[in-house]
Amino acid sequence: MSAFLQFLVNGLTVGSFYALVALGYTMIYGIIRLINFAHGDIFMVGAFVGWTVLAALAASHLPALAALGVALVVAMAATGALGLVIERVAYQPLLKAPRLSILITALGASLALENGVMLKYGAGFETYPHLLAGAGFSVLGAQVKYAQVGFFLLSLALMAGLYLFVHRTPVGTAMRALALDQDAARLMGVNVEGVIMLTFFLGSALAAAAGVMYGTYYTQINFMMGFLLGLRAFTAAVLGGIGNIPGAMVGGLLIGLLEAFSSGYISGQWKDVIVFAVLILVLVVKPTGLFGERVVERM
Amino acid sequence: MALLEVRDLHTFYGSVEALKGVSLDVDEGEIVALIGSNGAGKTTTLRTISGLERARAGTVRFAGRDITRAPAHEIVALGLGHVPEGRRIFSGLTVEENLNLGGYLLRRQPALLKERRDEVYAIFPRLAERRHQLAGTLSGGEQQMLAIGRALMLQPKLLALDEPSMGLAPMLVRTIFGIIQEIRRRGTAVLLVEQNARQALRIADRGYVLETGRIVLSDDAAKLAADPRVRAAYLGGHVEAAAR
Numbered sequence: 056m057s058a059f060l061q062f063l064v065n066g067l068t069v070g071s072f073y074a075l076v077a078l079g080y081t082m083i084y085g086i087i088r089l090i091n092f093a094h095g096d097i098f099m100v101g102a103f104v105g106w107t108v109l110a111a112l113a114a115s116h117l118p119a120l121a122a123l124g125v126a127l128v129v130a131m132a133a134t135g136a137l138g139l140v141i142e143r144v145a146y147q148p149l150l151k152a153p154r155l156s157i158l159i160t161a162l163g164a165s166l167a168l169e170n171g172v173m174l175k176y177g178a179g180f181e182t183y184p185h186l187l188a189g190a191g192f193s194v195l196g197a198q199v200k201y202a203q204v205g206f207f208l209l210s211l212a213l214m215a216g217l218y219l220f221v222h223r224t225p226v227g228t229a230m231r232a233l234a235l236d237q238d239a240a241r242l243m244g245v246n247v248e249g250v251i252m253l254t255f256f257l258g259s260a261l262a263a264a265a266g267v268m269y270g271t272y273y274t275q276i277n278f279m280m281g282f283l284l285g286l287r288a289f290t291a292a293v294l295g296g297i298g299n300i301p302g303a304m305v306g307g308l309l310i311g312l313l314e315a316f317s318s319g320y321i322s323g324q325w326k327d328v329i330v331f332a333v334l335i336l337v338l339v340v341k342p343t344g345l346f347g348e349r350v351v352e353r354m
Numbered sequence: 355m356a357l358l359e360v361r362d363l364h365t366f367y368g369s370v371e372a373l374k375g376v377s378l379d380v381d382e383g384e385i386v387a388l389i390g391s392n393g394a395g396k397t398t399t400l401r402t403i404s405g406l407e408r409a410r411a412g413t414v415r416f417a418g419r420d421i422t423r424a425p426a427h428e429i430v431a432l433g434l435g436h437v438p439e440g441r442r443i444f445s446g447l448t449v450e451e452n453l454n455l456g457g458y459l460l461r462r463q464p465a466l467l468k469e470r471r472d473e474v475y476a477i478f479p480r481l482a483e484r485r486h487q488l489a490g491t492l493s494g495g496e497q498q499m500l501a502i503g504r505a506l507m508l509q510p511k512l513l514a515l516d517e518p519s520m521g522l523a524p525m526l527v528r529t530i531f532g533i534i535q536e537i538r539r540r541g542t543a544v545l546l547v548e549q550n551a552r553q554a555l556r557i558a559d560r561g562y563v564l565e566t567g568r569i570v571l572s573d574d575a576a577k578l579a580a581d582p583r584v585r586a587a588y589l590g591g592h593v594e595a596a597a598r
């Protein structure tokens with residue numbers, strides 16, 4: 056029982072990071088049908104921006120939580136802006152070009168981010184300050200860190216905020232509309248290019264939040280950290296039904312749980328095998344993913 | 355000066371010249387029909403006017419402004435509405451969300467937005483009953499009503515309609531044409547693209563005939579409807595009928 060609970064808690068923690076990153080994949084795919092290969096690296100850049108802010112704040116006597124809050128906000132804003140610039144420079148000129156061109160520039164953006172960060176910070180690991188000191192409590196024999204609870208709740212709040220934005224505001228409705236029909240959205244007076252940029256901003260900011268939380272929780276960050284995590288988050292988006300926002304949230308949490316339970320009950324070496332086996336199984340039974348309705352069209 | 359002035363418009367798809375110098379005018383309060391057979395360039399004309407396609411040459415002026423290179427969303431804001439071919443409603447959104455998108459530019463004036471929505475519901479009571487239904491589940495006629503209602507949310511000065519009667523039963527076609535006349539009565543000029551030339555010319559003031567990217571005839575609607583060339587090609591649809 057205590058082991059089960061422990062795996063559950065660990066799974067939800069890592070799953071909420073996957074979910075936040077998966078949201079970016081799914082939103083960007085939803086509106087421009089692009090699998091944004093650079094998105095995992097956006098998560099990585101977010102982690103590095105957060106680390107830089109925390110390092111700069113180390114001399115100040117800001118309380119740990121306040122410093123973390125500043126790092127989160129700065130990382131989200133700066134990384135969001137970076138995502139928007141990448142969209143403007145690398146993707147927007149190619150939106151009407153054959154799909155393959157934009158896929159290639161996405162790969163290029165990914166490599167540019169990885170190598171840019173490597174040149175600036177080096178190829179080794181950076182260590183996040185031990186802000187939250189591993190304090191926690193135990194429930195039924197399972198050790199729960201305050202950081203886990205806090206990060207899980209913060210992730211849920213960000214996801215809820217995004218959901219409300221997309222479903223309850225005019226701009227969010229415009230986002231859903233242009234995912235369905237760009238020309239028709241233009242005829243409604245929607246500035247389509249502007250909404251696409253906003254989508255990149257939001258997706259990148261969420262990934263950055265995950266990056267800072269990841270860094271704080273696991274403490275080690277590296278310029279390649281976005282690769283595997285991005286792959287798992289993308290898997291989560293596909294599992295939930297790519298293009299579907301609640302799907303990405305649920306998919307992320309499910310992948311996190313699957314990983315935690317398979318490394319806990321079977322072996323850490325088997326976890327990726329199990330995760331991808333489940334993904335394949337789900338896609339065989341329901342090709343559009345758990346929540347997907349539309350058939351994946353282009354690409 | 356006319357409300358809409360199109361001069362010598364040339365539009366290409368790749369190297370194919372779909373419009374080879376189209377000129378037309380729409381005055382305030384007018385219904386102008388644009389007729390022509392399949393592939394003549396009617397849809398392309400409307401799409402170029404509303405900024406969805408870029409003209410390679412020529413000008414479009416609307417309400418005294420040159421809008422030839424303006425982006426589509428700015429053209430809508432100037433008061434030029436466009437109900438596209440095939441309706442293009444947002445099938446995965448509800449009826450009400452579709453109307454709200456029609457009023458997207460009023461999004462910071464919720465009271466006005468609601469007023470406009472209620473006006474549309476008054477014109478199309480069927481939509482009011484189905485306001486929370488997904489638009490994709492509406493019948494063809496209801497979808498056309500939604501497409502028109504959505505474009506009326508901004509009370510445009512000019513409404514361009516691309517084949518609003520396509521695929522509808524004769525009764526519904528009459529309803530739609532009645533609504534077009536009502537829209538004009540409320541002060542909106544209409545540029546009406548139709549395959550259904552007979553009915554279009556019946557409610558229009560003037561008309562243009564488009565053939566392979568060129569305007570080949572333009573006249574008062576009644577005169578066009580009586581013109582033997584038009585009758586042969588577009589009314590009755592059988593060239594042999596005119597030869598008799």
Ligand SMILES: Nc1ncnc2c1ncn2[C@@H]1O[C@H](COP(=O)(O)OP(=O)(O)OP(=O)(O)O)[C@@H](O)[C@H]1O
Pocket residue numbers: 367370372390391392393394395396397398399439549
């Ligand atoms: N997206 C496109 N790409 C390439 N060619 C196109 C495209 N859209 C239209 N065309 C071509 O341009 C010409 C004009 O087409 P358009 O759709 O404007 O005609 P239309 O008068 O609206 O016809 P219909 O009555 O069938 O709707 C046609 O020859 C058509 O094949």
Ligand SMILES: [Mg+2]
Pocket residue numbers: 396397398439
């Ligand atoms: Mg057409």
